Amino acid sequence: MGQTQQTENSGEVDIKALQDMYKKFVMECPSGQLFLHEFKRFFGLDPTGEASDYAENMFRAFDRNGDNTIDFLEFVAALNLVFQGDLEHKLRWSFKMYDKNSNGYVDRDELRSIIDSIYRTKKNAKTDVNHPQLTVDEVVDRLLQAVDRDGDGQINLEEFIKGAQEDPWVLNMLKLDMQPPGWVLEKRRKSAHF
Template sequence: MGLCCCTGMRVGSVGGGMKKEDLLWLSAHTNYSEKEIYQLYKGFQQDFPGGGIFRRQFERFFMGTNDLQNQRGKKMSNLVFKTLDTDNNGYLDFREFLLGVDLVGARTPEEKLIWAFKMYDIDNSGIIDRSEMENVMKSIYSMLAAVSEAPPDDPKKRANAIFSEIDINDDGGLSQEEFLKGCLKDDELMKLLEQLFNVLTTTME
């Protein structure tokens, strides 16, 4: 995608139709600065004036010079759309797109867990409650389903089991550290995430 290299950003009323609160949320939930997000947004507007990027367009970011490399595009695209296109409209708006790019950049199982935690830590408090934990686990299961590795059990049950085991003080919330600790102790879950990692990295070679 050809990105516009803007040099500045208007504070308060962000130019180009992007709300300041959206800019702040994305800055808190991805690895991009506000200036980088604004630059990416301007480029996204130029390249996709309709406001969204379709699956086939997203695949092209990862296409290579042979069939094996081209499988990468399909797997990466499937991972992102399965995880983020929850309304099944077939395309990603800018917020979903940027989260998708951040997800693809999360290479290890631990990084993908952190990505899922940050995505559902809606208020950026560093704490998720039980219902948010269920959403995190659904997101992880969606990642696994994208590479045909989804567990047969209910993600809500797994989320609640991990939550109950880790929330020993019964304060109704888990920090990122506690969340990681609980997931890392789940041998089956980590094995599945390792398989996800292996499938994706194999297609990137």
């Protein structure tokens, strides 16, 4: 009744995938609280593998109240953002992932950490890295040069959003993969076949 299925490129919610994730959430987290190790297991990730750092940052960004757990409401809010959020909301979420210490700024080390994690994850997943000829440090330098308007060596939320909206390359580098990341979906597909 009026429910739609998501095609690969449409913005509509895949109801079946949502229902499957809800069932898995209830099965894995009968307490209603998802801890980091459960979050990694939920998506079928090796706790120490290449995607581990990325997953930890995702977890922290989904944990809106900072209690080191994700409850079902936070989980639903995250899924809503993944499937239906506009660009600015997705950029705000990405900023939270970059801003590891939650001080309102992304510094060189935080930027490098996420870019390095993305490179390692994509390399491990054998997907094309956007600019493989650039090293992690070159990407970080280029991003800081393009986005850090006041030259203080840190990127605030306003600079982050404005920089991403003005430059397609910057947008591509800063906007983190918002689908439950491709490597997660691929991992789920592989485990479903065994």
